[in-house]
Amino acid sequence: MVDDVKKGPWTAEEDSLLYNYVTVHGEGHWNSVARSTGLKRTGKSCRLRWLNYLRPNLRRGNITLQEQLLILQLHSRWGNRWSKIVEFLPGRTDNEIKNYWRTRVQKQAKQLNCDVNSQRFRDAMRLVWIPRLVERIEAASVQSLSSPPSLLLPPCTDADTSMLTWDYKSIVPEHMSGSCSDTSDSMAVDGFGAGWWEGDGVDSSLESLWTEENICFLQQHLFD
DNA sequence: AACACCGACAACCGCTCGGGG
DNA sequence: ACCCCGAGCGGTTGTCGGTGT
Incomplete structure (x- = not known):
């Protein structure tokens, strides 16, 4: 049998x-x-x-920008606790998020030649990736005011002792957060230039994330 | 056209935990 | 208190389709 x-x-x-x-x-x-x-x-x-x-109500297809942002934030909060993370991503499965993390996020870490759990990569996410995602989300919401981004942000509970809050401006240091809206901030913006994520795909936010320019910037400001 | 390689996703495996007997 | 079993979780592997050479 x-x-x-x-x-x-x-x-x-x-x-x-x-x-x-x-x-x-x-x-x-x-x-x-x-x-x-x-x-x-x-x-x-x-x-x-x-x-x-x-299961009914499953969401199929690309992970949206909002979902990507949420995954990054939640992972920094809970690590590989996929079942916990997926609670805030309705219609997604832990398997899906896990696969996303392994195939996309870890690839970025590899490109930076560092471990995905290292402080180095965390900084890179905090200073580059998350601000750019926020930028794109904001840009998209301006374009389609009829359907503003719908981030489902989990409340911090007493049990959550990490530093993370759900306002990206608290995640991104002051001098960097300006890059999201204030292009006069030279340090934050100059290294990346506009359009590092530009592409014609629906979901290109990860494409060419670590351009030579970006890596150079990170090396100068973080990795030394 | 054929092959190799790679990425994305589906599925499996091993471990842990909790409840019931 | 202990054991067993079902369920859940996270890590790993397998498969398949797309792309490059």
Whole structure:
């Protein structure tokens, strides 16, 4: 019986069986779900498939700028606690956020030749990435006033002892935060120049983030 | 056209935790 | 107090499609 367990990609038939069962009986008791439906899957596998793919109200597609910003902030607060982070990203799954972090964020760290959990990379995020995301979000909200950005910011609780608050201006140092709105701030802006993130893709915020100019700037101001 | 490489996503695995007997 | 089992979580691996050579 044990060797009867099926692995690998789910078929449409399996999805249908699982979806219909959970819709009628609700979530939970995943091992009995597997038994009752006749699916040759483990309870674990059924649970994962439901949570990551079949569950209603799942958001598919690109991670938005707001979501990216939120992920960066929440990760700095909670680290790799994906299930906690995903509480503030409705419709997203922990798997999705985890994959995003591994494939996109860690790639940026690699480009900077530092560990994703290092202070160096944290500074780079704080001083470069987050301000630029905020910039783009603000620009986008000006463009489409009818649909302003909808950041779902979690309240800080007593249990949260980290420095993070949900006002980016408190994250970004004074001399840097000006770069978000005040282009006269030479240090903050000059190193990057306008349009470091520019691109024609819908979600290009990570593309060419660490240009030669940006890396040079970071080396001068952070890495020495 | 064929192959290699890479990124994104799906799925699995191992561990931990909590509840019930 | 201990054990067992189900559920959840985070890390890792597998797969597939796109892109470059």
